Amino acid sequence: MHTAKxxxxxxxxxxxxxxxxxxVLTDVRDSMPDSSLRAAAAIRYWVCENAKSAxxxxxxxxxxxxxxxxxxxxxxxxxPREVHKKGDHDGSFDARHLLAPALDGQDVGLLxxxxxxxxxxxxxxxVRAAHDLGICVLPLMGPVSLMLALAASGMNxxxxxxxxxxxxxxxxxxxxxxSLEALALGxxxxxxxxxxxxxxxxxxxxxxxxxxPNTRLATAxxxxxxxxxxRSANITTxxxxxxxxxxxxxxxxxxxx
Amino acid sequence: MHTAKxxxxxxxxxxxxxxxxxxVLTDVRDSMPDSSLRAAAAIRYWVCENAKSAxxxxxxxxxxxxxxxxxxxxxxxxxPREVHKKGDHDGSFDARHLLAPALDGQDVGLLxxxxxxxxxxxxxxxVRAAHDLGICVLPLMGPVSLMLALAASGMNxxxxxxxxxxxxxxxxxxxxxxSLEALALGxxxxxxxxxxxxxxxxxxxxxxxxxxPNTRLATAxxxxxxxxxxRSANITTxxxxxxxxxxxxxxxxxxxx
Numbered sequence: 001m002h003t004a005k006x007x008x009x010x011x012x013x014x015x016x017x018x019x020x021x022x023x024v025l026t027d028v029r030d031s032m033p034d035s036s037l038r039a040a041a042a043i044r045y046w047v048c049e050n051a052k053s054a055x056x057x058x059x060x061x062x063x064x065x066x067x068x069x070x071x072x073x074x075x076x077x078x079x080p081r082e083v084h085k086k087g088d089h090d091g092s093f094d095a096r097h098l099l100a101p102a103l104d105g106q107d108v109g110l111l112x113x114x115x116x117x118x119x120x121x122x123x124x125x126x127v128r129a130a131h132d133l134g135i136c137v138l139p140l141m142g143p144v145s146l147m148l149a150l151a152a153s154g155m156n157x158x159x160x161x162x163x164x165x166x167x168x169x170x171x172x173x174x175x176x177x178x179s180l181e182a183l184a185l186g187x188x189x190x191x192x193x194x195x196x197x198x199x200x201x202x203x204x205x206x207x208x209x210x211x212x213p214n215t216r217l218a219t220a221x222x223x224x225x226x227x228x229x230x231r232s233a234n235i236t237t238x239x240x241x242x243x244x245x246x247x248x249x250x251x252x253x254x255x256x257x
Numbered sequence: 258m259h260t261a262k263x264x265x266x267x268x269x270x271x272x273x274x275x276x277x278x279x280x281v282l283t284d285v286r287d288s289m290p291d292s293s294l295r296a297a298a299a300i301r302y303w304v305c306e307n308a309k310s311a312x313x314x315x316x317x318x319x320x321x322x323x324x325x326x327x328x329x330x331x332x333x334x335x336x337p338r339e340v341h342k343k344g345d346h347d348g349s350f351d352a353r354h355l356l357a358p359a360l361d362g363q364d365v366g367l368l369x370x371x372x373x374x375x376x377x378x379x380x381x382x383x384v385r386a387a388h389d390l391g392i393c394v395l396p397l398m399g400p401v402s403l404m405l406a407l408a409a410s411g412m413n414x415x416x417x418x419x420x421x422x423x424x425x426x427x428x429x430x431x432x433x434x435x436s437l438e439a440l441a442l443g444x445x446x447x448x449x450x451x452x453x454x455x456x457x458x459x460x461x462x463x464x465x466x467x468x469x470p471n472t473r474l475a476t477a478x479x480x481x482x483x484x485x486x487x488r489s490a491n492i493t494t495x496x497x498x499x500x501x502x503x504x505x506x507x508x509x510x511x512x513x514x
Contacts (some may be wrong), residue, residue, distance in 0.1 A: 030292040087403030089413035154385030156346035157376040161418035178259040
């Protein structure tokens with residue numbers, strides 16, 4: 001007897017609220033359109049960075065729309081540890097095996113800890129694998145802290161770059177800040193960067209010391225949370241303002257003119 | 258008699274669905290969180306690119322949450338024509354007068370035709386003016402086509418650039434594509450670009466002719482609409498696939514490795 005192969009499922013890219021590892025738990029409906037929450041609630045097969053936080057997020061979705069299966073019977077696969085650390089965009093990790101359920105006809109959800117999967121976070125290897133396997137990729141709408149920060153910076157949003165994390169050793173950090181400033185001032189391309197929250201104060205201090213007086217610096221802290229604050233001014237104003245950046249709140253930094 | 262000056266209002270950055278100028282009118286709740294729609298419905302003073310399309314969008318919001326004032330009594334200011342064309346990120350346009358209502362204590366909404374204001378669209382002059390005037394800037398959550406496209410591309414999302422529109426004259430376009438490819442392959446920085454929809458087929462043809470066989474190209478067309486499609490493959494696969502890109506659907510292109 002011949003059994004027809006099922007039509008493949010899709011890979012859905014499922015964004016998450018921006019409150020990961022923060023003190024405040026926001027209402028998921030404040031950052032996600034209902035359609036995205038509904039689509040996520042219908043998925044049983046997941047790929048994520050960390051199964052525990054994935055389950056916690058699915059629990060929050062389940063409080064809004066009934067999940068298609070009990071939490072404990074969800075099928076959750078984690079990206080390997082080495083991918084968390086060095087990223088998975090260099091092609092060295094083959095993620096095709098994670099998409100086996102999709103080849104069997106099931107939709108698979110790719111989940112990030114915060115914001116959009118595969119942006120400033122691992123996951124691109126899974127998306128690439130889906131394309132290579134002929135699996136339809138469907139990005140769901142949700143928050144992206146980098147773009148909220150860029151819009152709120154008042155800097156050039158018609159040409160910009162996200163450079164990720166910059167070195168944390170002082171000398172290398174200063175050199176990198178100088179080269180980003182030269183790029184931003186020379187070409188007009190806004191430069192976006194992030195840092196692990198506990199290093200925010202050190203990065204801010206380094207930016208204020210290194211950047212020129214007329215260069216514009218913006219920060220967006222706690223986006224999507226009650227105390228969120230977006231600042232943007234030239235360095236002279238920053239230096240005289242006494243503005244700080246705490247070591248607990250996720251913050252996006254932007255350098256521009 | 259002395260009247261105390263009111264506390265200033267805020268500048269809210271209000272995203273819009275991605276269906277602008279498309280045949281399909283989507284449900285605004287499918288791309289915007291309810292909190293953003295609610296916040297937009299409470300705003301009476303607006304800055305936008307085009308008053309007519311702003312009113313049309315406010316009408317769609319009003320169908321979900323009652324607007325704070327009838328449409329015809331909304332206060333809608335347009336960014337000047339020259340800003341539409343050449344952008345407003347170079348500091349030549351002083352937008353402070355557009356924020357007079359905020360200095361009088363009223364919240365002002367900045368609206369884009371599609372997606373997030375001030376990203377791949379004018380508006381940054383208004384945001385910069387708000388910061389300079391000490392007006393609080395609050396970005397609301399909503400769709401950003403560039404980030405949906407980037408996540409769906411499977412390319413490097415830890416380092417990327419958006420370069421806007423590239424030249425449309427063939428020789429200049431080829432030169433620009435070559436330099437973007439060199440950047441993407443050399444540094445691993447994904448390069449995102451857009452085009453006026455009617456030029457999509459010409460841009461795609463030029464990309465397929467110019468890029469090397471192993472370079473990865475991705476397109477995301479009609480994001481947020483029923484027929485949306487995200488493709489990503491190397492140029493060899495693209496050339497043999499017969500995939501097209503129509504001249505009516507907004508499309509984001511990405512070059513990477």
